[in-house]
Amino acid sequence: xxxIAETDAEELEIRDFVSTLKARHGYDFGExxxxxxxxxLRALRARSGAASIAALSQRxxxxxxxxxxxxxxxxxxxxEMFRDPWVFEALRREVLPILASYPRIHIWQAGCAHGEEVYxxxxxxxxxxxxxxxxxxxxxxxxxxLEEAAEGIYTSANARLFSENYLRAGGKRSLSHYFHAxxxxxxxDESLKRNVTFASHNLSTDxxxxxxxxxxxxNVLIYFNDALQDRVLQLFRDSLVHKGFLCLGSKETxxxxxxxxxxxxxxxxxxxxxxxxxx
Amino acid sequence: MRTSxxxxxxxxxxxxxxxxxxxxxxGLEALKQILVSLPAHYPWPVIALLHTSAGxxxxxxxxxxxxxxALPVREAEARMPLEAGVVHLAPAGYHLLVEKDxxxxxxxxxxxxxxxxSADVLFESLAEACGARAIGVILTGANDDxxxxxxxxxxxxxxxxxxxxxxxxxxxxxxxxxxxxxADQVLRLRAIGARLAALAEESA
Numbered sequence: 236x237x238x239i240a241e242t243d244a245e246e247l248e249i250r251d252f253v254s255t256l257k258a259r260h261g262y263d264f265g266e267x268x269x270x271x272x273x274x275x276l277r278a279l280r281a282r283s284g285a286a287s288i289a290a291l292s293q294r295x296x297x298x299x300x301x302x303x304x305x306x307x308x309x310x311x312x313x314x315e316m317f318r319d320p321w322v323f324e325a326l327r328r329e330v331l332p333i334l335a336s337y338p339r340i341h342i343w344q345a346g347c348a349h350g351e352e353v354y355x356x357x358x359x360x361x362x363x364x365x366x367x368x369x370x371x372x373x374x375x376x377x378x379x380x381l382e383e384a385a386e387g388i389y390t391s392a393n394a395r396l397f398s399e400n401y402l403r404a405g406g407k408r409s410l411s412h413y414f415h416a417x418x419x420x421x422x423x424d425e426s427l428k429r430n431v432t433f434a435s436h437n438l439s440t441d442x443x444x445x446x447x448x449x450x451x452x453x454n455v456l457i458y459f460n461d462a463l464q465d466r467v468l469q470l471f472r473d474s475l476v477h478k479g480f481l482c483l484g485s486k487e488t489x490x491x492x493x494x495x496x497x498x499x500x501x502x503x504x505x506x507x508x509x510x511x512x513x514x
Numbered sequence: 515m516r517t518s519x520x521x522x523x524x525x526x527x528x529x530x531x532x533x534x535x536x537x538x539x540x541g542l543e544a545l546k547q548i549l550v551s552l553p554a555h556y557p558w559p560v561i562a563l564l565h566t567s568a569g570x571x572x573x574x575x576x577x578x579x580x581x582x583x584a585l586p587v588r589e590a591e592a593r594m595p596l597e598a599g600v601v602h603l604a605p606a607g608y609h610l611l612v613e614k615d616x617x618x619x620x621x622x623x624x625x626x627x628x629x630x631x632s633a634d635v636l637f638e639s640l641a642e643a644c645g646a647r648a649i650g651v652i653l654t655g656a657n658d659d660x661x662x663x664x665x666x667x668x669x670x671x672x673x674x675x676x677x678x679x680x681x682x683x684x685x686x687x688x689x690x691x692x693x694x695x696x697a698d699q700v701l702r703l704r705a706i707g708a709r710l711a712a713l714a715e716e717s718a
Contacts, residue, residue: 270611270639271621312622457592457608457620486592486605486620 248288249276255292260302262376263439264309266463272309279308306377312454314351315393316410317400319485322453323355324405325505330480331363334448340369341447343474345438346455347373350384351397354413355404356451357427362407366430372445374436381433387423394421438467443474450475453506454484468494472510481508531558531647531717532596532612533710534640536633536663538565538655540683542575544703545653546582549601551707554584557714559596561612562587563604563636565629565655576603592620604631611639627659637663646671649713651706652697653677655687664695673713675699675706 249272257263264272276288283304285291294301317323334340340360347353353373360366375381389397394416401410414421436444438455450471456464471481472494481489481498483506489495498508537544541564552560566575580587583601590602596616604610608620610631619639626632633652637660640648650667652660654677664674676697679685691697701709 268613268619270613270619270643271609271623273642274611274621274635274639275623313624314622454622457622461593484622486608488591491593 245273245288248292249273252276252288252292252295255295256305259295259299261440262306262437266439266460267458268460271458275309279305282308303379307379310375310377311348311380312458314348314454315400316351316389316397317355317404317406318352318453319505320400320403322404322482322485322505322507323359323400324403325502325507326356326449326482327359327363327405329502329505330449330507331359331365333480335363335365337448338368340365340449341445342369342371342449342451343445343447344371344373345436345450345452345471347375347384347433348377348380349389350387350433351389352451352453353384353431354387354423354427355401357431358401358406358410358413359404361427369430371431372447373431373433376435376437376439378435381435385428385433387425387428388420389423391416391419391421438470439463443470445474446476447474447479448476449480449482451482452484453482454487456487457484465493468492472497475510477510477512479510481510482506483508530598531649531713532561532616532640532644533558533649533651534561534563534633534636535651535653536563536636536655536660536687537653538629538657538659538684538687540654541565542578544677544683546579547703548651548653548707548710549579549583549585549587551704551711552583552585553711554599556585556599556711557718559598560585560601561590561596561604561610561636561640562601563610563631563633565631565657565659566606579603590618590620592618594618604636606631609635611635612643613639614643616643627657629657629659632663633660634663638666641667641670641672644672648672649675649710651675651677651710652688652691653703653706654682654684656684657687658690658694660687661690661694664691664697668695668698673698675701675709677706678702 253265280291344353360369398410414423489498498510501507501509576587585601587601589605611619613619626634637650648667650664668674674697676691677688678700679688681702682688
């Protein structure tokens, strides 16, 4: 039986790691949901060959270059193109026609990780004839992920899943129309990111940077504790135009949050919410 | 890192345990046989995790299982507390974890043992959240998921019950659990349900 004291010691090491990372590099993971954060930290420890989480903290303090690996380990969830196809189908059918009435469309993809959903959005907007008047802000706290997102390169092992998702999401062509396959990789057309700005933005610490009509932030809030979730949702509310749209992950909800009264449910199954006209 | 103190029991109430059941191939039928033995007003939360590949939407496992069970069966939601007398189902496509304040958390991190949800992830977090009060149950399945998690439950003093591999539709998962974690009890399905009911009665 593992002594309780050992568990407590690990908790202390985790706390120390979080404060070291914050003090050295300004990244604050102190308000992440503890159980999954601990799993990621343990996996990072194992991958990097550190003897303990305390040893990880030491490397964070001593080796500035180690930060890349730390952020990659702590912040990037796996995603896929047109993940939960019915959500993208609902966006295309219900939201894009409303956005079409604006002279310029601004969309914020918050926590874009490797960019799968950014390209999904761009393709949909292109097919609906809206892309040329659209600006997508794709942000993440992880600069390495942002670089990869801007590359638009994915393993071809995923091509089939991506293509199936695309068709189920109401795609009008074949997904292969938008990428080139080479060796074990697929690379999406450069032109798809002509109206995408990839930028570093940390939801824990950064504020409003634009006014947008649609925010996608899917499977990010599940990693936050209640306080951080509430703060980020307020940031989203304040970044949305009146009657703007918020799209969350399929297991995320505004119920029991502080901004609940500022939004109404627009499509419950797609987890689409709409900001009220005025507060 | 903020952690709330465990709120496992109310003052004056007996310590609350948590039952977590992991199953894969053949798991739905196996789970039905266990749940049918649990009485209405079962005093502990039950968490059921199936490796269902049956898609994200349209699978109404909760309704399906609810017909065979005196307890309400509901999909577990992020941030919601574990509830006594409720069967919480792990949602498809997400890892399900238990926080120290006995609320659920979800993640879409990499698959573990090729599956998401993974019983290893659930069991490990449950063991760390409620220590010796965890009861882990491994049923039929054709991979090794759950074995490492069951070992963590045992290391924290929790109880491990494994379905008799002889009876399991797919014996690999119970066999792996026995090999890696061992078990306090190896039982057939009917006996597992009866045992879970009896454990609760004894503690009342």
